[in-house]
Amino acid sequence: MELKRIRSAVALSVAAASLAACGGGGDEGSASGDDVTLTYWASNQGTSLENDMEVLQPQLDAFTEETGIEVDVEVVPWSDLLNRILAATASGEGPDVLNIGNTWSASLQATGALMPFDDAAMEEIGAADRFLAGSLSATGAEGQPPTAVPLYSLAYGLYYNKAAFAEAGITEPPATWEDVIADGQKLTTADRWGMSIEGGSVSENIHDVFVFAKQQGGDFFDSDGKPTFDTPENVAGIKQYVDLIQTDKIANPSNAEYSNGTEALADFASGKSAMVMWQAAAGSLEELGMDPADVGVVPIPAPAGAEDVSSIVAGINLAVFDNTDYKDEALQFVEFMTSTENQIALNKTYGSLPSVTDAYTDPAFQTEAVETFKSILDDRSVPMPAVAEESQFETLVGTAVKNMLAEAASGDEVTEDEISEQLAAAQQQLGG
Amino acid sequence: MTATAPARTTAGTPAGTAQVPAGAPRRRRKRQWLPYVLLLPVLVAELLIHIIPMLVGVGMSFLQLTQFYIRNWTGAPGAGLDNYRFVLQFDEASGKALLHSFWTTVVFTVVVLACSWGLAMLAAIWTQHAFRGRGLVRTAFLVPYALPVFASVITWSFMLQRDNGVVNHVLVDQLGVLDERPFWLIGGNSFWALIVVEVWRLWPFAFLALTAGMSSIPAEQYEAAAIDGAGVLRSVRWVTLPNLRSVNQVLLLVLFLWTFNEFTVPYTFFGKSAPEQADLISMHIYQNSFVTWNFGTGSAMSVLLLLFLLAVTAVYLLLTNRRRPVDA
Numbered sequence: 001m002e003l004k005r006i007r008s009a010v011a012l013s014v015a016a017a018s019l020a021a022c023g024g025g026g027d028e029g030s031a032s033g034d035d036v037t038l039t040y041w042a043s044n045q046g047t048s049l050e051n052d053m054e055v056l057q058p059q060l061d062a063f064t065e066e067t068g069i070e071v072d073v074e075v076v077p078w079s080d081l082l083n084r085i086l087a088a089t090a091s092g093e094g095p096d097v098l099n100i101g102n103t104w105s106a107s108l109q110a111t112g113a114l115m116p117f118d119d120a121a122m123e124e125i126g127a128a129d130r131f132l133a134g135s136l137s138a139t140g141a142e143g144q145p146p147t148a149v150p151l152y153s154l155a156y157g158l159y160y161n162k163a164a165f166a167e168a169g170i171t172e173p174p175a176t177w178e179d180v181i182a183d184g185q186k187l188t189t190a191d192r193w194g195m196s197i198e199g200g201s202v203s204e205n206i207h208d209v210f211v212f213a214k215q216q217g218g219d220f221f222d223s224d225g226k227p228t229f230d231t232p233e234n235v236a237g238i239k240q241y242v243d244l245i246q247t248d249k250i251a252n253p254s255n256a257e258y259s260n261g262t263e264a265l266a267d268f269a270s271g272k273s274a275m276v277m278w279q280a281a282a283g284s285l286e287e288l289g290m291d292p293a294d295v296g297v298v299p300i301p302a303p304a305g306a307e308d309v310s311s312i313v314a315g316i317n318l319a320v321f322d323n324t325d326y327k328d329e330a331l332q333f334v335e336f337m338t339s340t341e342n343q344i345a346l347n348k349t350y351g352s353l354p355s356v357t358d359a360y361t362d363p364a365f366q367t368e369a370v371e372t373f374k375s376i377l378d379d380r381s382v383p384m385p386a387v388a389e390e391s392q393f394e395t396l397v398g399t400a401v402k403n404m405l406a407e408a409a410s411g412d413e414v415t416e417d418e419i420s421e422q423l424a425a426a427q428q429q430l431g432g
Numbered sequence: 433m434t435a436t437a438p439a440r441t442t443a444g445t446p447a448g449t450a451q452v453p454a455g456a457p458r459r460r461r462k463r464q465w466l467p468y469v470l471l472l473p474v475l476v477a478e479l480l481i482h483i484i485p486m487l488v489g490v491g492m493s494f495l496q497l498t499q500f501y502i503r504n505w506t507g508a509p510g511a512g513l514d515n516y517r518f519v520l521q522f523d524e525a526s527g528k529a530l531l532h533s534f535w536t537t538v539v540f541t542v543v544v545l546a547c548s549w550g551l552a553m554l555a556a557i558w559t560q561h562a563f564r565g566r567g568l569v570r571t572a573f574l575v576p577y578a579l580p581v582f583a584s585v586i587t588w589s590f591m592l593q594r595d596n597g598v599v600n601h602v603l604v605d606q607l608g609v610l611d612e613r614p615f616w617l618i619g620g621n622s623f624w625a626l627i628v629v630e631v632w633r634l635w636p637f638a639f640l641a642l643t644a645g646m647s648s649i650p651a652e653q654y655e656a657a658a659i660d661g662a663g664v665l666r667s668v669r670w671v672t673l674p675n676l677r678s679v680n681q682v683l684l685l686v687l688f689l690w691t692f693n694e695f696t697v698p699y700t701f702f703g704k705s706a707p708e709q710a711d712l713i714s715m716h717i718y719q720n721s722f723v724t725w726n727f728g729t730g731s732a733m734s735v736l737l738l739l740f741l742l743a744v745t746a747v748y749l750l751l752t753n754r755r756r757p758v759d760a
Contacts, residue, residue, distance in 0.1 A: 083722065090502045107725065111499045200618065202705055254594045257617045259703050388499060392724040399705040399719075406618035406707055425525030429724075 036329050037070040041084070043099035043316055045152060045350045047287070049075045055349050063336050069329050082391075088321070089113040096324040097333050100148055102138040102317045103384040103394065109140040109147035110388035115320040115327065116145040124328075125149070125335040130356045138313040138383040148317035149338060150355035152347060154279040155376040156207065156311040157297040157369075164192065164274040165296075173296055177215075177240070177303040180275070184250030187274040194250030196273035197241075199405040200259030202398035205241070207312050207384075208277060209401055213237030214309040214382050215302040220393060221385045229397065229427040235419045238401060240303070242419075246408040253409035256402075279314050282369060283351035297369050299376050311381040315355070353377065389430055396426040486738075493731035502727065515732035519720075530733065532708075533716040540627060540712060541691045547631045548687060552638030557668060560646050570643070577636035585700040588629045592616035617702070623710045630697055634690070638683060645679035646672065681752045688748075689741060713737060 040060075046052040052075040060071045074095075076084055082104065088094025089111050100108060108114055115121070117139075122128045128136065128146075135150035158180070160173055168187050174180040184194025198204040213220070218233030244251040252273070258264050268276040269288035277300055285295055299310035318337055320330045336342060343354040344362045353373055354360060360374065384390060400422040404414045493515055495501070501508035521527040555573055559566050576584065591598045593616075600613045616625040649672065657667040673680075695714040698706050704723060706715045717737065721730020 086502060090505060107499055111503050113503050257594060257615065395723045402705060403708050410615060410619040428525040
């Protein structure tokens with residue numbers, strides 16, 4: 001029934017769009033006036049949608065005061081954001097400025113719905129070299145003007161529980177993946193596991209295995225953008241992840257059904273696990289009641305001799321909808337949101353990293369944890385594949401990994417041959 | 433209660449029908465346009481809400497509608513039958529997955545239908561004759577149907593969690609029926625868990641329909657059966673079931689269509705991607721269009737599903753309607 005509703009909604013919006021197109025040009029008369037109102041779709045970064053409104057509203061008021069441009073903000077939950085953007089793309093009726101998950105950049109770029117930030121546009125919002133190079137690499141396909149600019153930057157780190165480590169007699173955080181496994185086995189006791197993972201979540205799975213595959217030198221797309229899923233390196237990367245439950249036994253098999261994006265972190269916060277791979281989690285951990293003194297974070301280590309990759313370039317990008325009537329005003333707003341002052345204020349509240357280098361002069365971003373994450377973003381992170389099929393790839397491979405974890409959790413063996421078969425099947429489903 | 437039933441069914445044929453067309457023919461002709469005008473809003477709404485979207489869906493299945501073209505979907509290149517060819521290549525992974533999902537859904541539907549209908553029948557027979565507290569029992573039976581789907585299904589998924597769920601707590605810790613904590617949300621069990629949830633949600637509707645149907649069965653028929661020496665089973669077989677024939681005909685069809693198309697329950701229960709063993713067809717189609725942005729293949733699958741359901745419905749109606757005059 002839901003599907004039917006979605007389908008009719010899409011069709012209706014298409015119909016509405018064509019009606020609007022027929023009567024087009026009616027209400028654009030006052031574009032040059034002072035009373036411009038921009039529509040802004042913000043993603044959910046805070047603890048709730050209301051919290052986001054509270055954080056954003058003062059900034060938007062300041063913008064209105066400065067420029068006379070009103071901003072009508074709507075915080076869109078993550079579960080809806082992509083669908084909303086797709087619907088807006090199909091109908092041509094969307095916001096003026098919007099947030100996108102940075103891994104969607106290349107896919108959305110291919111739709112042509114977002115305004116390319118060519119040199120002129122970049123000039124208008126400052127300069128491209130204001131931004132962190134790592135974050136700027138996740139703004140669209142290579143060789144094309146960025147389809148968005150980085151707004152909040154994030155990276156994965158390996159969080160560990162200092163108290164649990166001390167109790168198990170481990171003095172140093174793990175430096176190689178072999179250490180992670182050895183430490184994890186020491187840390188695993190009757191009421192604690194070495195590590196927790198969000199094994200039922202398609203997006204967490206794909207981010208983790210992508211990094212592991214990269215450490216092995218694997219690639220899911222070649223330089224021409226052709227899929228190359230089924231390679232020994234990718235198989236090894238996925239095996240490394242599944243083995244957390246299957247062979248190393250440092251993760252609870254129940255983790256395979258964790259899918260709402262909070263359970264693995266909650267286990268870590270409550271001491272049920274001693275390590276977790278997560279993006280900027282300090283704020284959430286404190287909210288979950290964990291003593292900040294116990295929280296340590298290091299880059300996710302690679303196996304000895306493998307490539308030193310420890311995270312994807314994660315984060316949120318800011319884009320301008322190409323159909324907007326107010327391109328100049330939209331760019332002014334982008335400039336405002338990425339100004340040093342705002343980057344400091346917003347990222348401090350959200351616990352993410354600023355996307356512009358100047359913001360790091362603020363003392364709030366000179367803590368040990370922030371330095372760790374900044375070094376991960378600068379030197380040890382890779383963008384997700386910048387190809388149009390990126391979101392298909394995430395879904396297909398992430399789902400396959402979820403099913404393999406489920407198998408391993410139920411006690412069936414997941415062999416390299418099977419991983420290879422699953423990857424080949426995922427690749428076949430990509431075409432079509 | 434029982435006394436009013438015969439009165440209703442034996443109420444005579446409408447006696448006053450002959451008087452209705454007494455008005456002058458001229459006035460009638462003048463007014464002939466009125467019914468059509470009154471129907472017009474409904475027709476337009478029906479067209480906008482049902483027919484056009486359906487046609488758009490069918491049209492989309494012949495387009496190569498990927499993210500490159502959703503912005504200007506009229507510019508999407510024609511795909512001919514390529515989308516259909518792609519989803520129907522059963523020797524490749526995509527076709528195999530669709531076929532697997534189809535059979536999963538068939539088994540799911542048959543089991544859910546059998547359980548919901550059986551349960552509803554038992555409950556309806558039990559509450560057919562008045563007893564103390566019958567109203568309460570009936571209300572209690574209807575609760576799952578009255579609860580919001582999302583809230584109740586999410587609660588089920590919490591209850592069925594492996595480590596913290598109440599189901600495993602009862603089965604393993606309290607009753608000791610099982611030694612190992614089984615998974616219910618992933619793996620093979622997830623299929624059966626989904627069936628339990630779906631039956632739980634669906635059977636009250638069947639119960640409601642059957643109860644309504646039974647309330648119009650004349651009490652004399654049961655009395656006559658009792659005099660002839662029929663027990664409960666025999667009177668169910670020879671009085672209740674034949675009287676419920678037309679109710680059952682519609683009920684089973686509706687239950688079948690709902691179950692086969694079920695999306696909300698698995699989507700709430702499993703999230704964006706269902707385990708392989710419980711990959712129902714509507715979830716599969718959702719994954720193949722909205723999640724992977726390939727609206728052409730998604731539409732092709734939807735059209736195939738539509739054709740299949742149409743065929744089943746047609747055959748079903750043909751078979752059940754043909755037998756009716758013989759029975760009567």
